Amino acid sequence: MPRRKRNIVISLAMLAGIASTGASSAWLWHRHDETTALQAELASTIVALEQATGYTGFIHNFKNAVLRPLEPAYLDLARADFTAANAAIDRLEQMARAEGITLTLHTYRSTLQRYRDNIEALTGFHYDSTTIDQADAMARLPDGAARTNLDHLTQRLTQHLEDEARPLRQGLLASLSAMLVLITLLLREQSYNARMREQHVVFETQKHLLEVERRYRRELSDSLAHVRQVNREQAEISYAISHDLKSPANTAAMLVGALREDLDGTLKEEPAELLDDLDTTLRRMSTLVEDLLSYTRALDSDLPRAEVALDTMVDDVLAMLRAEIHASGAKVQRRSLPSFSANPPQIRNLVQNLLQNALKFRRPDIPPLIEIFQVEAEPGRVAFAVRDNGIGIPEDQQEKIFGLFGRLQRRDEYEGSGLGLPISLRIAHAHGGNIAVTSTPGQGTTFTVTLKAT
Amino acid sequence: MIQHLMTIDDEPIDQKLYKRLITRSGLVGTLHQCLSAEDALDTLAQPECPALDVILLDINMPGMNGFEFLEAATEAHGDAFVRYAVVMLSTSTRAEDEARARSFRVVRDFLHKPLTLKNLQEIDTRLGAGG
Numbered sequence: 224m225p226r227r228k229r230n231i232v233i234s235l236a237m238l239a240g241i242a243s244t245g246a247s248s249a250w251l252w253h254r255h256d257e258t259t260a261l262q263a264e265l266a267s268t269i270v271a272l273e274q275a276t277g278y279t280g281f282i283h284n285f286k287n288a289v290l291r292p293l294e295p296a297y298l299d300l301a302r303a304d305f306t307a308a309n310a311a312i313d314r315l316e317q318m319a320r321a322e323g324i325t326l327t328l329h330t331y332r333s334t335l336q337r338y339r340d341n342i343e344a345l346t347g348f349h350y351d352s353t354t355i356d357q358a359d360a361m362a363r364l365p366d367g368a369a370r371t372n373l374d375h376l377t378q379r380l381t382q383h384l385e386d387e388a389r390p391l392r393q394g395l396l397a398s399l400s401a402m403l404v405l406i407t408l409l410l411r412e413q414s415y416n417a418r419m420r421e422q423h424v425v426f427e428t429q430k431h432l433l434e435v436e437r438r439y440r441r442e443l444s445d446s447l448a449h450v451r452q453v454n455r456e457q458a459e460i461s462y463a464i465s466h467d468l469k470s471p472a473n474t475a476a477m478l479v480g481a482l483r484e485d486l487d488g489t490l491k492e493e494p495a496e497l498l499d500d501l502d503t504t505l506r507r508m509s510t511l512v513e514d515l516l517s518y519t520r521a522l523d524s525d526l527p528r529a530e531v532a533l534d535t536m537v538d539d540v541l542a543m544l545r546a547e548i549h550a551s552g553a554k555v556q557r558r559s560l561p562s563f564s565a566n567p568p569q570i571r572n573l574v575q576n577l578l579q580n581a582l583k584f585r586r587p588d589i590p591p592l593i594e595i596f597q598v599e600a601e602p603g604r605v606a607f608a609v610r611d612n613g614i615g616i617p618e619d620q621q622e623k624i625f626g627l628f629g630r631l632q633r634r635d636e637y638e639g640s641g642l643g644l645p646i647s648l649r650i651a652h653a654h655g656g657n658i659a660v661t662s663t664p665g666q667g668t669t670f671t672v673t674l675k676a677t
Numbered sequence: 678m679i680q681h682l683m684t685i686d687d688e689p690i691d692q693k694l695y696k697r698l699i700t701r702s703g704l705v706g707t708l709h710q711c712l713s714a715e716d717a718l719d720t721l722a723q724p725e726c727p728a729l730d731v732i733l734l735d736i737n738m739p740g741m742n743g744f745e746f747l748e749a750a751t752e753a754h755g756d757a758f759v760r761y762a763v764v765m766l767s768t769s770t771r772a773e774d775e776a777r778a779r780s781f782r783v784v785r786d787f788l789h790k791p792l793t794l795k796n797l798q799e800i801d802t803r804l805g806a807g808g
Contacts, residue, residue, distance in 0.1 A: 496693075500690045504690060626736075
């Protein structure tokens with residue numbers, strides 16, 4: 224059965240329970256009320272009987288009638304008391320019968336009757352004060368048996384009524400308790416259900432959100448896989464194209480060389496200049512193809528790694544750049560450099576690009592001062608910086624220099640393919656790192672390379 | 678006959694070849710060569726700068742590129758700084774570059790590099806026919 228339906232059934236059952244316990248409580252209450260009324264009536268009837276017969280009633284008046292024969296009013300009062308007492312006895316017997324008690328007040332009634340007879344005997348009879356003893360004898364009838372008779376019946380009746388009231392009281396208590404328990408349970412059930420409904424809504428919402436998230440994640444992962452695939456294919460194509468361009472470019476350069484050799488000395492000024500330009504253009508093309516290959520290859524982060532001692536690597540690069548350093552009168556200052564695990568050819572390429580840039584983009588008026596040093600990095604990273612005193616880069620151009628062919632300078636002023644920094648950035652990325660630049664135009668530039676230290 | 682023609686291109690060798698072609702064609706009176714857009718703007722700002730008939734403009738240049746030049750020149754001189762501007766596109770140029778170039782009113786024509794004698798003759802013809 225569905226939860227909701229079950230809850231409704233449970234609630235209805237509880238309501239029915241509350242209604243029935245309520246009805247039985249009302250009935251028991253009513254019955255108990257009746258019994259209590261009977262008990263009260265019994266008590267008041269007994270009191271009435273005692274008043275009618277006791278020293279304020281019948282006996283009192285009877286004695287006065289005997290002692291004061293000149294005042295016949297007492298006789299009348301005694302007679303009235305007698306009638307009231309008899310009525311009370313009738314009522315008690317009636318109550319006893321109604322309760323199924325067979326006992327009667329016969330003894331009591333006959334004792335009372337004897338008093339009554341004596342009263343009648345006194346009527347028209349003359350006493351004087353000397354006859355008090357005689358009068359006393361008439362008024363003092365033995366009534367022990369009568370009293371026992373009344374006590375007996377009263378006790379039985381009281382007992383009987385109490386026996387009747389007790390289970391009613393107990394039943395009423397049980398019934399009310401049951402009702403209370405059921406009401407409590409119903410309230411609890413309702414608040415529990417309300418809470419459950421709330422939680423159910425929350426749960427459903429969460430489920431829905433999870434579902435949406437899962438779907439998005441799947442789509443994202445699909446897209447990512449697709450992007451990776453496309454990227455890989457593009458890289459392969461770029462690699463193939465640049466690789467295949469390299470060989471005709473080299474061949475063309477060789478052809479120009481051969482042509483120049485054959486025509487040496489025979490050419491006029493203009494054709495000789497054209498041939499020089501052709502040679503320059505072809506060499507630039509070779510460089511471009513070479514750099515494009517580096518750029519394509521730098522995407523690969525799975526290249527083999529080895530321990531790179533940056534100090535030694537900088538030695539090598541500076542040795543290679545010796546001619547340019549000498550020509551420009553550059554001074555290179557270095558502090559101790561870190562060692563880390565990386566792909567050596569790539570790191571070499573990166574260091575070479577940065578040092579070459581520092582040499583290339585110098586100010587014409589002063590000799591270059593180049594510093595290379597280790598920089599503090601967060602744990603798990605290694606960092607070094609190359610600082611120059613060159614022409615600097617305006618702040619709004621600093622992002623452009625890392626873009627493909629993002630040259631800021633004219634080729635006739637600063638030679639290069641415009642790929643050096645994009646290649647370097649790719650290499651840093653492939654090593655889980657980055658390159659940051661700070662620069663003041665006309666004062667110099669600092670490139671800070673951060674790599675993941677593995 | 679084109680009285681005043683300006684070429685704006687950062688490639689020295691390309692400039693050399695423009696000069697050779699233009700000189701040999703005999704179609705141009707005076708040739709003004711600028712190796713950067715900044716140079717060209719400076720030249721335009723000179724009081725002795727003659728009224729230019731044609732500008733051959735390269736797009737991809739370091740510093741200020743061809744589009745930026747068109748914006749700056751239009752802002753400084755209105756549409757009157759040249760009668761006939763031609764944008765030279767390299768073969769790899771994307772379609773959006775062409776669309777962007779068309780948004781300038783002074784841009785009357787496009788040509789793909791390299792510049793040929795036929796290109797020059799066509800420009801001369803159209804200029805003679807009133808642009």
